[in-house]
Amino acid sequence: MAEVDIATWVPEPVAWEWAQHVAADWDTVRVRLGDEAKAVKKAGLTAFESPYVDVQDVAENFLAKLAEVPHVVIIPLSAENARKGLRDQILQRPPGRKKEGTKTGASDSAWLRDTLDSVDGDVTSLLFVSEDGDLRAALESWDMDPPLMRALKDLLATLFKVTADTGAVTPVLLSYIFEHFLADHSSDVFEVGVTPKLQSAVEYILDERGYPRVDNVAINRITQLVGVLPVVVEEAEDSGTDERANANEETSKLRRGMYGQADHKTPHTAMATLMLLADAEAAVSRTDADDRYVTSIATVSDILLRVVMVFDLRAGKVTAVRAEGEAEVFGHHEGYDSGEDALSAFVDAITDSIPGVQVPDGWPYEQEKEFQAEVNGHYVRLGFSVTDADAWEIEAQVDGEVVELGCAYDVGHRAWLGREDSFDWPGAYQLSFSEASSSNPIWALAAWIIERLYR
Structure with a gap:
């Protein structure tokens, strides 16, 4: 202000x-x-x-x-x-x-x-x-x-004339995030704002591990950028707005500094809703063999966050970033009741959250089981196949590198009532990501794609 x-x-x-x-x-x-x-x-x-x-x-x-x-x-x-x-x-x-x-x-x-x-x-x-x-x-x-x-x-x-980014600003924001917050050598702290639901989410997970008392819960570090919902930008104060109707023209103007020219007193602003995976730490206590309370630090990985971030830009570069409002916190997903539920969750998650990747309407339920696109100079392809009754696999490819997200039935969730009758406990259909073990495999796949397209 x-x-x-x-x-x-x-x-x-x-x-x-x-x-x-x-x-x-x-x-x-x-x-x-x-x-x-x-x-x-x-x-x-x-x-x-x-x-x-x-x-x-x-x-x-x-x-x-x-x-x-x-x-x-x-x-x-x-x-x-x-x-x-x-x-x-x-x-x-x-x-x-x-x-x-x-x-x-x-x-x-x-x-x-x-x-x-x-x-x-x-x-x-x-x-x-x-x-x-x-x-x-x-x-x-x-x-x-x-x-x-x-x-x-x-x-x-409300205060500024804003428009949806058509492709020029988003790569600038992503490059800044990867360089300043997600690089292995980075010492910058990604402030995600207040996380009021973090305590309860971590308490639930650690209770399953046998820790009845959980205190001092805090985000330790952001580990992955897993989604970027559509970015909006404040329009530049110049007469070239009409010329920026397409992405190529906008990109060239961005490089010339039209988003935050050096001689402008007012920096231009972009707002993005980011989906992030984070590690949280908490002080935990439980009794030992002598019935004494022992306190230690426990880490919970793959906490999913949704946070609105505001970026100030000058001359095509990010000069400041801050969180807007409270960050939403989501815990670990413990499985799905059917393969169809899991597939629907996957499609909902990646639709509009991977910049440049437009999921076709009806995919993958209709005849076409595969789609591809060229994004930021990279080739990306997603393919769907059924592997068993109500089980499936998504194959993701970026520039020839391939990973899979699989959904399979976990027989350990089957409960028997006598010899013939049985039922499934909730969460019988489990997801797995071939690249790495993750408590949020859908978002781990999204992170894998985003890193290869923009890092």
Whole structure:
């Protein structure tokens, strides 16, 4: 926002809420590291110590840092609107309401009134980055115009003229990701944002391994890029938009710097939804033979993430990258109830997620069992064949290199009721990838293709 000279207003009560959440997270880390930190310090080593004294210190430091952010304006809470907000909460007038039996809404009412006072009541001059229906209800009850509201994920398309990338920008983004985050020598950290469902996903997997207590779950590293959903780009501020109607023309202009020319003050922006495989680490505990708790670190591989990333570009190069919103977390898939379910999952996964590879409508259910394409100077082919009753194989080829994704019935999932009657436990149809063992074989195949097309 600072780059395009747009001020971001943060009402003071909202800033306080953010500070409280940050302080609570800090305190959680402090408590969880307590015993282990003491043991490290007792051993004569430098323990993990925070420069902050307590949660109040954390909150105050956060608020000070927030005030330093360019183009962020803190809207002070006024005494008059604090009183009106408390009245709305007590009398249960919007945005006042009950949440689990407790009256709430004073803070929302107060900051909304202060914000409106800052623009002399002109709602149309504000864009609220929120999906809170209480905000809309409050303005309606105050006989004011409906607010312009957008979810954070839709902010880019709202503020800028964006268009679907036709093939020029995506390879630039992929090259940057492979060079900076997925290279063996890279020390860059791929920040995927907040992962609220990571704890439960890892807990489920580790519980199966016999670890009843799981703490301090975190993404350790990103291991593979397995999918890129369609990329959108901010249109360049020049008169050549019409000329970039086809991919070849767009590519040549990109090389000349039309996406973020060096003399432009404003960098152009691209947004991509990435599918990633990651390793997660967690502190785990279980009892030993002497009934004592033993703590260790466990790694869970092939955690599937979906994260929206925003890339700033200048002169055809990525200059900055950041996560937008929360990352979605998916655990390991434990199998399918039929070969058809597994095939449907595969087709759904790769459709529109491998840049340049367009899966034909109806493939592979219709007569044509094979398709091929030329992508980024490489030849790619996908073929389907039935190997047994309700079992199948996908053969993938890139420039002559071949791998297979297979689906087969696992007889270990068959349960017998007497001599003749039987049934299958869920997940009887298992997938395997010929290149490497993976807990997410569909996405492992997608990663294999993407690496060979763009790395």
